[in-house]
Amino acid sequence: MRIQTSDLSKTYEKKYIALENLTLDLSLNGIFSIIGRNGAGKTTFVRIMSTELMPTSGSGFINEMDVVSQAIEVRQQIxxxxxxxxxxxxxxxLQTVSSYLMWxxxxxxxxxxxxxxALRELGLEGKESVKSRKLSGGQKRKLMVATVISSEAPIVFLDEPTTGLDYLSRKELWQLLSKMKKDRLIILTTHYLEEAEILGDQIMILDSGKLVDIGKIDDLRSKVKLPYVLKVYSDNFKIEDNELQVHPVSEKETFVYGSATKIYGLVPYLVTNKMKFTVEEASLSNIFEQYLGGEEGENEKEDW
Ligand SMILES: Nc1ncnc2c1ncn2[C@@H]1O[C@H](COP(=O)(O)OP(=O)(O)OP(=O)(O)O)[C@@H](O)[C@H]1O
Ligand SMILES: [Mg+2]
Incomplete structure (x- = not known):
């Protein structure tokens, strides 16, 4: 499966820039995670690429089909x-899913x-025949996911499918998505960075409508300055070093971000002083903070 954009831009009401010159070309069977702050442009990207919204300029292609001029063909694949x-x-x-499928x-x-x-796979088998208005918020989200899963479309867009799901349901959905990703492209937006990291075969970071970076988790990690995390569990641990970022978590727990050399250089000291510690690679949330940390979010818009 392939998704491409070329200088894709969207400005709402001639003044709100939601996407700015987004260019990407991804051939992938698997999960494409899109992350970014509120207002970064994720939903706008999904709406344009799923033919719901026209771009202001630039172009987008799904399996080489233009999302504007070949929208009808694109819709058959998504x-x-x-x-x-x-x-x-x-x-x-059941009526919701089956009417969608008949359509x-x-x-x-x-x-x-x-x-x-599909309802069974989403754990909704007991609710097949109750009116959807009687479902909980999370069950309604699951039902929406059940409809697209059942469709067998090769390209699936899921805009924050796990928001509002309980922890266990979220993990069940991860398993389901991992199972169904074979021979499909699943475009998934999420604010759960753990989810984006676990599921994402490719990860795109958007910010203020611009592409910050795109790649596998290891590619993104290799570009940040502090790709390792040392977690020290001791109340005596103190360190000052300009090349390290030190985050005290509690009196007995300190996280230190740094390069491999710097972090591993601390190990003899920790061992000598009998301090408990772990060394891990930076998670996507650490990486995300390093990419976007320190910058201001989007300016508040004055609509009134
Ligand atoms: N219909 C609209 N009219 C005007 N501005 C809009 C409209 N839809 C979105 N925007 C603006 O476009 C920008 C991008 O919005 P978008 O919904 O794509 O962000 P998002 O990354 O999906 O955010 P979230 O994580 O909150 O869902 C925001 O600044 C938003 O205010
Ligand atoms: Mg959104």
């Missing part, structure tokens, strides 16, 4: 769960079978 999507309250979950061309029987299977 399935989307928008950020704010909720099921129709008067339909049951995509499946027969009534196939739609019912596939619908039941």
């Amino acid at each position: 399935a989307v769960v928008p950020q704010e999507a909720r099921p129709l309250p008067w339909l049951t979950p 995509r061309g499946y027969s009534y029987r196939e739609a019912n079978e596939k619908g039941k299977e």
Whole structure:
């Protein structure tokens, strides 16, 4: 599967720049995680690439098809769960999934079978026949995911599918996405950086509508100055060094970010002083902070 953009830009109401000259070319069967602060442009990107919204300038392609001039063809290959999507309250979950599938061309029987299977996979089998308005917020999100999973579309857009899901449900959804990613491209936006890291075969960081970077977690980590984390569990640990970033977490716990050489250089001292410690590679949240930390977020817009 392939997703490309060339100088893709979107300005709302001629003044709010949501995407600015975004250029990327990704051939991937797997999960493409998109992360960024509120207002970074993630949803705008998803809406344009899923043919819902026109770009202001530039172009986007899904499997070499133009998302504007070939929108009808593109729609046959994609399935989307928008950020704010909720099921129709008067339909049951099974009716929701099966009507979506029939609308995509499946027969009534196939739609019912596939619908039941998808609801089972999302742990909604007991709720097949209650009206969707009686589902909890998380169950409604799961139902929206069930509809796209059942569609077998090769390219799937999920805009914050796990927001509002409990911890265990989130992990179940991770497993499901990992299972279904074979032969598919899943474009996933999320604010859970742990999720973006675990699932993302490629990760894109957006900020104020611009591409900050794109790559595998190891590529991103190799570009930051402090790719290692030392976690020290001791109340006697004190250190000052300009090349290290020291974050006291509590009286007994300190995190130190630094280069491999610097961090491993501290190990003899820790061993001699019998301090408990671990050394880890920086997580995506550490990396994200290093990419974006210190900068101001987007300026508040004055709409009134
Ligand atoms: N319909 C709209 N009209 C005007 N401005 C908009 C509209 N939709 C989005 N924007 C602006 O475009 C920018 C990008 O919004 P977008 O929804 O793409 O961000 P996001 O990264 O999805 O944020 P979040 O993490 O909060 O969902 C924001 O500054 C937002 O205020
Ligand atoms: Mg969004």
